[in-house]
Amino acid sequence: MSAAATAISLSLSTIAKTSNPRSPEQLVDGLLxxxxxxxxxxxxxxxxxxxxxxxxxxxxxxAAIAAGIFSWLERRIAARxxxxxxxxxxxPAGFFQWIADAVKLLLKEDLIPEGANVHLFRAAPYxxxxxxxxxxxxxxxxxxxxxxxxxxxxxxxxxxTAFVVVGVLASGWSSNSKWSLFGSIRxxxxxxxYEIPAGMALLVPVLLAGTLSTQGIIRAQxxxxxxxxxxxxxxxxxAFFIYFxxxxxxxxxxxxxLPEAESELVAGYNTEYSxxxxxxxxxxxxxxxxxxxALATSVFLGGWQLPGLDAARFDxxxxxxxxxxxxxxxxxxxxxxxxxxxxxxxLRWTLPRLRVDQLMSLCWKYLVPVSFAGALFVAGWMxxxxxxxxxxxxxxxxxxxxxxxxxxxxxxxTLSNVRDVGDRLDVRGNW
Amino acid sequence: xxxxxxxxxxxxxxxxxxxxxxxxxxxxxxxSYMFKKPITTQYPDRMPLxxxxxxxxxxxxFLEVDMDTCTACQACERACPIDVINIDLxxxxxxxxxxxxxxxxxxxxxxxxxxxxxxEPCPTGSIQHTREFEGAAMAxxxxxxxxxxxxxxxxxxxxxPKGADAYPRKPLGEIVRKLIREWDAPAPAFPQRDxxxxxxxxxxxxxxxx
Ligand code: SF4
Ligand code: SF4
Numbered sequence: 001m002s003a004a005a006t007a008i009s010l011s012l013s014t015i016a017k018t019s020n021p022r023s024p025e026q027l028v029d030g031l032l033x034x035x036x037x038x039x040x041x042x043x044x045x046x047x048x049x050x051x052x053x054x055x056x057x058x059x060x061x062x063a064a065i066a067a068g069i070f071s072w073l074e075r076r077i078a079a080r081x082x083x084x085x086x087x088x089x090x091x092p093a094g095f096f097q098w099i100a101d102a103v104k105l106l107l108k109e110d111l112i113p114e115g116a117n118v119h120l121f122r123a124a125p126y127x128x129x130x131x132x133x134x135x136x137x138x139x140x141x142x143x144x145x146x147x148x149x150x151x152x153x154x155x156x157x158x159x160x161t162a163f164v165v166v167g168v169l170a171s172g173w174s175s176n177s178k179w180s181l182f183g184s185i186r187x188x189x190x191x192x193x194y195e196i197p198a199g200m201a202l203l204v205p206v207l208l209a210g211t212l213s214t215q216g217i218i219r220a221q222x223x224x225x226x227x228x229x230x231x232x233x234x235x236x237x238x239a240f241f242i243y244f245x246x247x248x249x250x251x252x253x254x255x256x257x258l259p260e261a262e263s264e265l266v267a268g269y270n271t272e273y274s275x276x277x278x279x280x281x282x283x284x285x286x287x288x289x290x291x292x293x294a295l296a297t298s299v300f301l302g303g304w305q306l307p308g309l310d311a312a313r314f315d316x317x318x319x320x321x322x323x324x325x326x327x328x329x330x331x332x333x334x335x336x337x338x339x340x341x342x343x344x345x346x347l348r349w350t351l352p353r354l355r356v357d358q359l360m361s362l363c364w365k366y367l368v369p370v371s372f373a374g375a376l377f378v379a380g381w382m383x384x385x386x387x388x389x390x391x392x393x394x395x396x397x398x399x400x401x402x403x404x405x406x407x408x409x410x411x412x413x414t415l416s417n418v419r420d421v422g423d424r425l426d427v428r429g430n431w
Numbered sequence: 432x433x434x435x436x437x438x439x440x441x442x443x444x445x446x447x448x449x450x451x452x453x454x455x456x457x458x459x460x461x462x463s464y465m466f467k468k469p470i471t472t473q474y475p476d477r478m479p480l481x482x483x484x485x486x487x488x489x490x491x492x493f494l495e496v497d498m499d500t501c502t503a504c505q506a507c508e509r510a511c512p513i514d515v516i517n518i519d520l521x522x523x524x525x526x527x528x529x530x531x532x533x534x535x536x537x538x539x540x541x542x543x544x545x546x547x548x549x550x551e552p553c554p555t556g557s558i559q560h561t562r563e564f565e566g567a568a569m570a571x572x573x574x575x576x577x578x579x580x581x582x583x584x585x586x587x588x589x590x591x592p593k594g595a596d597a598y599p600r601k602p603l604g605e606i607v608r609k610l611i612r613e614w615d616a617p618a619p620a621f622p623q624r625d626x627x628x629x630x631x632x633x634x635x636x637x638x639x640x641x
Contacts, residue, residue: 077465079469080464080465080469081461081462081464081465082464083464083467083469083470083471084469084471085469085471085473346458346461346462346465347458349461350454350457350458350460350461351454351457365443366443366446366447410455410458410459413455413456413459414459414462414463414466415463417459417460417462417463418463418466418467423467423468424467425466425467426466426467426468427466429468429469430468430469430471430473
C-alpha cells in the first residue's frame with residue numbers, strides 16, 4: 001500500500017507543474033496583442049467569447065459529422081462481415097447515405113406518445129447531446145489541436161461521459177413505456193457499474209504520466225510502440241483491455257447493448273422516439289465510439305506522438321515544418337482512433353449479447369478485481385523501475401514483441417480461415 | 432442454469448482464458464469474411480450479365496400472344512385451369528366483316544401462375560411464354576395484358592395456310608414489352624356509386640399535392 005501512496009503523491013506533485021503553452025485562449029490572446037489590443041479592453045472579452053463560440057460550433061459539428069460517417073462505415077463493415085454489400089448507392093461507395101438518412105430523419109414527424117411526460121421527453125435527447133459534445137472539449141486531436149487542455153482532463157472526461165446516463169434515464173422514464181423504462185434502467189445499472197473498472201484502468205496511465213491532462217499523458221509517451229503506455233508493463237496492458245471493455249459497456253455498444261436489446265426491448269430507451277430526436281440518440285451512440293477510442297488512443301496508444309520526434313522538439317518547430325508535422329500527427333491520431341473504432345464495430349458483429357447477470361459478473365468478478373490489482377502493480381512497478389531502469393526497457397521490449405507476435409499469429413490465422421474454405425482475399429470485389 | 436457463486440482461482444483463470452480463445456477464433460472468422468467477396472448479386476444494374484441472359488432456356492415469363500397468327504380457337508382459354516385468359520368473339524357475315532374476330536383477348540398476369548398449360552394446345556404457337564419477368568404496376572388492374580387494345584377494332588382470326596407446319600411470328604417479347612410499359616399508368620378511378628363523385632384511384636392519391 002505504501003508503494004501506491006508514494007507513487008500517487010509523486011504523480012500529484014507533477015500535476016501542478018504540467019501546463020501546455022498552446023491553448024486556444026492563448027492563441028486568440030496572441031492575435032489580439034499583435035493588433036495592439038490589450039487583454040483588459042472589452043473588445044478582447046468579446047473576441048474571446050466569439051472565439052469560444054466558434055470553437056464550440058466546430059467541435060459539435062465535427063462530432064456530428066464523425067458520428068454520421070461512422071453510421072455509414074459501420075453498415076458497410078457489418079455488411080461485408082456478413083457477406084453482404086451494404087448501402088452503396090448514394091454517392092461513391094454509398095458514402096452520402098448518412099446525409100440522406102439525416103435528411104430523412106429531420107423531415108419525419110416528431111411524435112410524443114400519449115401519457116408521456118412532455119417536457120422531459122423533449123429534453124432527454126439534448127441531455128445526451130450535451131454530455132456527448134462536452135467530451136470533445138478535453139479530447140486531443142493532434143499536437144496542438146485541442147479545444148481546452150484541462151488540468152483534470154481524464155477526470156472530466158469520465159464525469160461527462162457518465163452524464164449521458166441522465167439522458168438515458170430521462171428518456172426511458174418519460175416515455176411512459178415499459179420497454180423504454182427497462183432499457184433505461186439497464187443502461188443506468190450498466191454505466192454505474194462499469195464506471196469503476198473504467199476509472200481504475202484509466203488510473204494506470206495517470207500514475208505513469210503523473211498528470212490527469214490528456215495532452216500531458218500523451219506527452220509522457222513516445223512515438224514508438226514500446227514507448228506507449230499499453231506496453232509499459234503487464235498491468236498497463238490489462239488496464240487497456242479493461243478500459244476498452246468498460247467503455248464498450250458504458251457506451252451501450254455490443255456485446256453490452258442490453259439497453260437496446262431488440263429481441264427483448266424493441267429498441268430500449270429510444271423506442272418511443274421518432275424523427276430528429278431519435279437521430280440524436282444514434283448520433284450519440286456512434287459519436288461515443290470516437291470518444292472512447294480517442295481517449296484509449298491518447299492514454300494508452302501514444303496519441304499523436306510521431307515516431308522519432310519527441311514532444312519537446314515538436315514544440316520548438318516553427319513554420320512549414322511545424323504545420324506539416326501537425327497534419328501528420330493529426331492523421332496518425334485519427335488512424336489509431338479509427339483502428340479502435342473498427343475494432344468496436346468488428347466486436348459488434350462477432351459477439352452475441354451478454355445476459356444481464358453475465359454483464360454484472362463480468363464487471364464485478366473479473367474487471368474490478370483485476371483493475372484494482374493492476375493499479376497497485378503499476379505503482380509498485382514504478383518504484384522497481386526507478387531502482388533498476390534496465391528492467392523498464394526489458395519489459396517494454398518484451399511486451400511489444402509479444403504484441404507483434406500476437407498480431408502476426410492473428411493475421412496468419414485469418415488468412416488461413418480465408419484459404420481453408422477455398423476462398424481468396426478480395427477486398428475490391430462487389431462494391 | 433445457476434452458476435456456482437464461489438469459484439476457485441483456477442476456474443476463474445480458465446474462464447478468462449476461454450473467453451480470450453473464443454474471442455480470438457471468433458474475431459478471426461468475422462475478419463476473414465470481411466476480406467472475402469460478398470455473395471450478394473446486385474440486381475438489376477450491377478451484374479456481369481443482364482439477367483435476361485442468365486435465365487434458363489425454357490424460362491416461363493409473361494405470356495404473349497401474336498394476334499397476327501391467332502386462330503381464335505380459344506384452346507388456350509379452355510386449357511387455363513384458373514380462367515386467366517378471356518377471349519370474346521364476334522361473328523361476321525364473311526363478306527363485309529370477317530367471319531370470326533376477337534373483340535377482347537385479355538390475360539390477367541396478376542392471376543397467372545405461369546404453368547404453361549395454355550401454350551401446349553395452341554395450334555400456331557401464337558401464345559408463348561416470353562423471357563420478360565420484370566415490371567411494376569401502379570394498380571392491380573394494369574396487370575391485365577390486353578392484346579386487343581380497342582374492342583371497337585376487333586382482330587380477324589388467322590387462317591393458317593393448308594399444310595403449313597411453321598407460322599410467321601413476331602420476335603418473342605416485342606409485343607409484351609410494349610404492353611408492360613403501360614403499367615406505369617395511373618389506376619382507373621374506382622367504380623362510381625349512385626349520387627357519389629368518383630373517388631380517385633390509389634395511384635392518383637399519391638400524387639395529390641398537400
Ligand atoms: S400459364 Fe397457366 S395460369 Fe397462366 S394463363 Fe396459361 S394456363 Fe393459365
Ligand atoms: S392463342 Fe393459340 S390457342 Fe389461344 S386462341 Fe389463339 S390460336 Fe388458339
